[in-house]
Every structure is written in structure tokens, then in C-alpha cells.
Amino acid sequence: MNSIILIPPGWFPALMAGAWMTILVALSGFFIGSIFGVLGAWAKISGGRAVRGLADGYTTVLRGVPDLLVIYLFYFGSSVLITSLFGLFGGHGFVSFPGFLAGSLAIGICCGAQHTEVFRGAYQAIATGELEAAIATGMSRRVRFRRIIVPLTLRHAIPGLGNVWQVVLKESALVSVTGIVELMRQTQVGAGSTGLPFNFYVTAAAIYLAISSVSSWSLHFAERYYSRGARI
Amino acid sequence: MDITFIFSTLITLMAAVPLTLQLAALSVLFGTAIAVGLALARTSRIAVLDIPARLYIFCFRGTPLLVQIFLIYYGLGQFSGIRSSFLWPLLREPYWCAILALALNTAAYSAEIIRGGLLSVATGQIEAARACGMSRTMIFRRIAMPLAVRQALPGYGNEIINMVKATALASIITMMEITGVAAKLISETYRPLEVFIAAGAIYLAITFILTRVVMILEGRLGQRLSPSDLTTLGDAG
Numbered sequence: 173m174n175s176i177i178l179i180p181p182g183w184f185p186a187l188m189a190g191a192w193m194t195i196l197v198a199l200s201g202f203f204i205g206s207i208f209g210v211l212g213a214w215a216k217i218s219g220g221r222a223v224r225g226l227a228d229g230y231t232t233v234l235r236g237v238p239d240l241l242v243i244y245l246f247y248f249g250s251s252v253l254i255t256s257l258f259g260l261f262g263g264h265g266f267v268s269f270p271g272f273l274a275g276s277l278a279i280g281i282c283c284g285a286q287h288t289e290v291f292r293g294a295y296q297a298i299a300t301g302e303l304e305a306a307i308a309t310g311m312s313r314r315v316r317f318r319r320i321i322v323p324l325t326l327r328h329a330i331p332g333l334g335n336v337w338q339v340v341l342k343e344s345a346l347v348s349v350t351g352i353v354e355l356m357r358q359t360q361v362g363a364g365s366t367g368l369p370f371n372f373y374v375t376a377a378a379i380y381l382a383i384s385s386v387s388s389w390s391l392h393f394a395e396r397y398y399s400r401g402a403r404i
Numbered sequence: 405m406d407i408t409f410i411f412s413t414l415i416t417l418m419a420a421v422p423l424t425l426q427l428a429a430l431s432v433l434f435g436t437a438i439a440v441g442l443a444l445a446r447t448s449r450i451a452v453l454d455i456p457a458r459l460y461i462f463c464f465r466g467t468p469l470l471v472q473i474f475l476i477y478y479g480l481g482q483f484s485g486i487r488s489s490f491l492w493p494l495l496r497e498p499y500w501c502a503i504l505a506l507a508l509n510t511a512a513y514s515a516e517i518i519r520g521g522l523l524s525v526a527t528g529q530i531e532a533a534r535a536c537g538m539s540r541t542m543i544f545r546r547i548a549m550p551l552a553v554r555q556a557l558p559g560y561g562n563e564i565i566n567m568v569k570a571t572a573l574a575s576i577i578t579m580m581e582i583t584g585v586a587a588k589l590i591s592e593t594y595r596p597l598e599v600f601i602a603a604g605a606i607y608l609a610i611t612f613i614l615t616r617v618v619m620i621l622e623g624r625l626g627q628r629l630s631p632s633d634l635t636t637l638g639d640a641g
Binding site for chain 1 (some may be wrong): 571
């Protein structure tokens with residue numbers, strides 16, 4: 173597939189820069205999401221009643237509400253918040269929140285709900301015997317967590333995390349509504365100014381496919397790496 | 405937070421619920437029809453059918469839905485052949501473009517769910533049907549499909565819920581469904597949190613009802629055929 177023939181030559185570097193931004197937004201969203209996921213999973217596994225309820229509420233709401241709505245909430249919400257703070261300190265007018273931060277935060281919170289379930293499932297997949305063996309060899313709680321629980325959870329979590337990553341990658345297209353110039357936004361600009369929407373969107377689709385193929389290929393290797401020594 | 409404002413927003417948003425449901429229902433309906441074809445092609449073991457179906461699924465699952473919607477809504481109009489065809493009155497409308505994109509998208513995901521269901525049917529059951537002298541189509545209609553449906557139902561329920569959430573993207577091509585109206589209200593009132601709560605509550609209610617319906621269906625389909633039930637039946641009889 174030769175994109176250079178499909179779209180005017182000058183546009184290709186611009187789309188590539190957009191693709192780079194897409195990867196950055198998706199990565200930071202994924203990273204923020206994994207923090208939420210670890211917290212959520214911890215709350216669901218060993219939290220008290222209130223904390224567990226909070227985590228359950230979080231996953232239920234975020235899995236039932238469209239991500240676009242969450243993105244709108246963050247984009248407009250953060251701007252309104254900042255504007256009112258700005259007004260508090262004597263400023264005037266509307267201040268917009270950096271789109272990148274709002275976008276990756278929104279993506280992070282959306283995929284955090286999926287991360288929560290992935291981490292929880294992965295933790296529960298650890299055989300009790302493995303934890304008992306760690307206690308029996310006299311490992312402290314901290315050593316047990318660092319040497320046994322984290323590596324084993326990670327191993328079980330990788331396929332699930334891979335799925336979440338693929339979802340995040342595609343979701344990152346939605347943050348184009350906040351004005352971040354990532355692949356989707358750049359494609360819209362190109363499509364609008366050249367009058368070749370079909371060519372541009374097909375090219376964008378091909379770039380997204382390439383990114384997701386490369387990531388699923390690397391995830392395959394990560395899975396192999398973290399499963400070394402595992403009995404199958 | 406202003407409860408009366410949330411309530412009035414809720415009323416305003418309610419008017420957009422039928423459009424969301426319509427988009428979701430029609431795209432699931434068309435999507436399922438395509439998905440069954442794709443799943444059959446994928447399980448046919450005939451390369452000419454299998455490879456295109458595989459490619460279709462790969463492309464639609466690997467690209468964002470938004471790109472697919474834009475490709476159909478803005479992209480197709482680029483060709484004068486399409487603009488002069490009999491399909492143009494439909495493809496010009498954002499409504500049908502959204503449904504087409506959503507249907508093609510859900511078809512790719514559902515095809516894999518249905519394929520999983522079909523593959524889960526135990527070979528013994530197919531062999532038993534064959535031993536009874538059933539034809540291929542009859543086996544599919546009476547044995548493989550019902551068993552596959554039962555197996556695929558939980559995954560399929562999730563896909564329907566995903567579809568309801570995905571209709572939000574239709575707002576980007578000017579459809580005033582729940583999210584579209586919500587976005588308009590946010591930019592008019594600058595009260596994102598309240599509007600989010602109202603719109604979120606509606607989506608959660610829809611999701612909740614759908615989850616219940618799928619659970620009831622699952623219970624019905626499962627009960628009749630579960631092994632424990634067969635033993636109880638055997639004990640009773």
C-alpha cells in the first residue's frame with residue numbers, strides 16, 4: 173500500500189507526525205489507566221466495604237457510559253474549572269485546559285475500568301500454592317509482593333493488557349474532538365483542504381492498522397518473555 | 405451542583421433516547437446478518453471465503469470506528485460514480501452513514517463471537533446429528549446454530565452494549581442523539597458535570613436494562629439444556 177501515491181506527497185510527513193502524537197496520547201492514556209487499574213484492583217481485592225463499593229461504582233459507570241461523553245466532560249470540565257480558578261485570582265476570559273492532558277486523562281479514566289478487571293483477574297489467577305510457598309520460605313509481605321505477586325500478576329495480565337492497549341489506540345482517535353492534532357485530526361485537516369477525503373481516511377486507516385499490527389506482534393513477544401519458565 | 409438543572413437536562417436528553425436506540429437497534433440488526441455470513445465463511449475451511457472474511461475482520465477491528473464513519477460519510481462522496489448512483493440519497497444522509505458504519509463495524513466483532521460459538525459446539529453432537537441422518541443444513545439449523553447461540557450470548561450481549569455506547573460517535577457527524585444533545589447543552593450552559601451526570605444516567609439505565617434482558621435470555625436458553633437440569637428431569641421422570 174503506497175500512501176505517497178494515495179495522498180499528495182507533502183501530507184505524508186504531517187500524517188506521520190500525527191501518528192506519533194496518536195502513539196503519545198495512547199501511551200499516556202494507557203499509563204494513567206494502569207494506575208487507576210492497579211488502584212481499582214487493589215480496592216476490589218482487599219479494600220473495605222466503602223472502598224470496594226467505590227471501585228465497583230467506578231467500573232460500572234465507566235463501562236456503561238460512552239467514552240466520548242467522558243472526553244467531553246474532561247475537556248469542557250477542566251476548562252470550566254481552570255477558568256473559574258483563573259477568575260478567582262483576578263483573571264478574565266476563558267482559559268482552555270491543555271487538550272493533550274485532558275485527552276489522555278479522559279482516555280486513562282475510561283480504560284482504567286478495563287485495567288481494573290484485567291489486574292483483578294490476573295491476581296486471582298495466581299495459584300494459592302504459590303503464595304503459600306512464598307510464606308513458607310519466610311518471605312516478608314513486601315518481598316512477597318515484589319518477587320511473587322507482581323511478576324505473576326503481570327504474566328497473567330499481559331494478554332488482557334494487550335487487548336486494552338488495542339482499545340486505547342483506537343479510542344485515541346476520539347480525542348481529536350478536543351483539538352489535539354493527532355492522526356485523526358491531521359487526516360481531517362488534510363481531507364478538508366485537498367478535497368480527497370477518501371484517500372486520506374484510507375491512509376489513516378492503514379496507519380492505524382500498521383500501529384496495531386506492530387503492537388500485537390510485540391505483545392506476542394512480551395507474552396513469551398514473561399511466560400518463560402512457565403509450565404504449559 | 406444543581407439538582408433542578410440536572411432534572412431538566414434529563415428531560416431534554418430523553419427526547420434523544422429514541423434516536424440512540426434506533427441507531428443501535430438497526431446497526432445490530434444489519435450487523436448480525438453480515439456477521440453470520442462472515443462467521444460461516446470463517447468456519448467454512450474454503451480459502452476463497454475464509455481469506456476475504458479474515459481480511460474484513462482484520463481491517464474493521466484494527467481501525468478506529470471514527471475513521472470508518474468518516475470514510476463512509478465524507479469519503480464516499482468523493483466519487484462521482486457513487487454520487488450519481490441510486491444509493492446516493494441514502495449515503496448522503498448522516499443517519500444511514502452512521503448505521504452503515506456501525507453495522508459494518510459490529511459485524512466484524514460479532515463474527516468472531518459467533519465463530520467462537522460455532523467452534524464451541526462439541527464434535528460429538530454434530531456426529532450424533534449426522535448419525536441420525538440429518539443433512540448439513542438441517543444440522544446447522546437444528547443443532548449447531550442453537551448451541552452456538554447459547555454459547556455466544558454473553559459475548560453478544562457485551563457487543564450490543566458496546567454498540568449502544570458506539571452510537572455516541574454518530575454525534576460527530578451531526579446526529580443529535582444523546583451525546584450530541586449533551587455536547588450541545590454543555591457548550592450552551594458551561595455545566596459539563598451536571599450534563600454528564602444526566603446523560604450518563606440515561607446510558608447506564610439503557611445498559612442496565614440490556615444486561616438484564618441478556619441475563620434472562622441466558623437463563624432461559626441455558627436452563628432447558630444444562631446437564632444438571634437433564635439429571636433432575638431424569639430423576640423426576
